[in-house]
Amino acid sequence: MNAWTSPIAWVGRSALDTAAGFGRFGSFMTGAARATRDARTWGQLVVFHMAKLGVESLPIALFIAAFTGIVMALQASYTFTGAVPLYFVGVLVGKTIILELGPVLTGLALAGRVGANIAAEIGSMRVTEQIDALETLGYDPFAYLVVPRVIAGLLMFPICVAFANAIGVVGGWITAINLLEMSTPEFIRGLRLFFRPFDIQYSLIKAASFGLAVTSIGCFYGFNTTGGAAAVGRSTTQAVVVSSMLILVLDAFWAIVLL
């Protein structure tokens, strides 16, 4: 193969690998969908994973949201100086936090925390034959490991994002009244100016899709880990990278479809 054809071969191979990856993921998700029938197995684990994925992730989500709200208020004020009434700080904080930064930053943070945790945990179980052990004990590993985590992600990401949105806006409000010489009525006036209830729905729909993406990608990479400790590390990294990318793709997708 010469220097001209090898890049073409590389592109071809990459395309085939990508297609095969989609195929494997499709087959994995089909297995997970089939396992939802085994509610007796996953039903009793959902609450545990909701606490683990959601409640334990809340502090980091709220921390990010609070500081994002502060920064948004200060940057809005800096941008608007003289040209736009200051109450538009409320518009910018509300809209950007609820529509974009709340769900996306929370999604990305949870991709790191939750996605990595799932991939590492399931990957370790794979390489130490614990998943095989589950099978020999009569458990469907999809029902035991994948379904409860995906359902927990689907339910808890929107809850985390709802709290993050609220804290982000509160962060912006506290900043506005303390550092920008704005009053609370002014901030609220801006917040309500272009607010539509659909904004909340949009934010939560995105959050649910991010939850689905992060948990299913984490489970997929964990499940397909082969080898030893290094392979677990590789799966964990891939899970975080791919789910972070998928969050951004889904973000654009929902903007095109719903706005």
Place this chain on the structure above:
Amino acid sequence: MQDVHKAFGSRVILDGVTLSARDGETLAVIGYSGAGKSVLLKSIVRLLVPDRGVVHVDGQDVSQLERDELYDMRRRVGYVFQFAALFDSMNVFDNVAMGLRRIRMPEAELAERVIESLRLVEMNGFEDRLPAQLSGGQRKRVGLARAIATRPKYVLYDEPTTGLDPVTTAVIDGLILKMSRELGVTSVVVTHDMKSAYRVADRIAMLYQGGIRFIGTPEEIQRSEDPVVHGFIEGLPELAQEAAA
């Protein structure tokens, strides 16, 4: 199993293996590392699917079982993993109880069964320990307790004594014999430890280059004149290499 073939990529592991275990016997499968012993064992419970050939458990073709039938079959087969494969987030009690919870055994009966299973492997008193707090031999014993907790008809042992000191190895061998005697299980023991094989097996099969090279009683294998078999059981690599060439 009949004419079972399994390859990973271009590497052929099993190349037409035909082997059966008799009711109540302990069949040891010996062979070099990488010979496909664990692949053979995993094929029995469909943790791996053969490329060709059939595996029967209680007359059922394992490859044809529907999902529920497959899990039903697996409940009749206990599996002891090479490194125990204990669930590291659970304590010993919960590890042993996993299979029993699956069959919805009432809690009181379940607790009794777990304690009894742990007593059989001489691990009672360790119920609250986590796997990380156990030695290698203790883990294997808990793995065995977990495998026999549902009182399976068959038990498959994947390298049960690998990495253990000679005394612990003898203890594990004793437990394998005890399971056979007290619970009447049919066992398949994969090992490359000849001392263990002689101790526990009614028959020994040697897996070599993808096929069964020899099958017979421990006495028969010791009298075998096949240089591959002789070289392996006596630990004489030059003899085995000569025969392979």
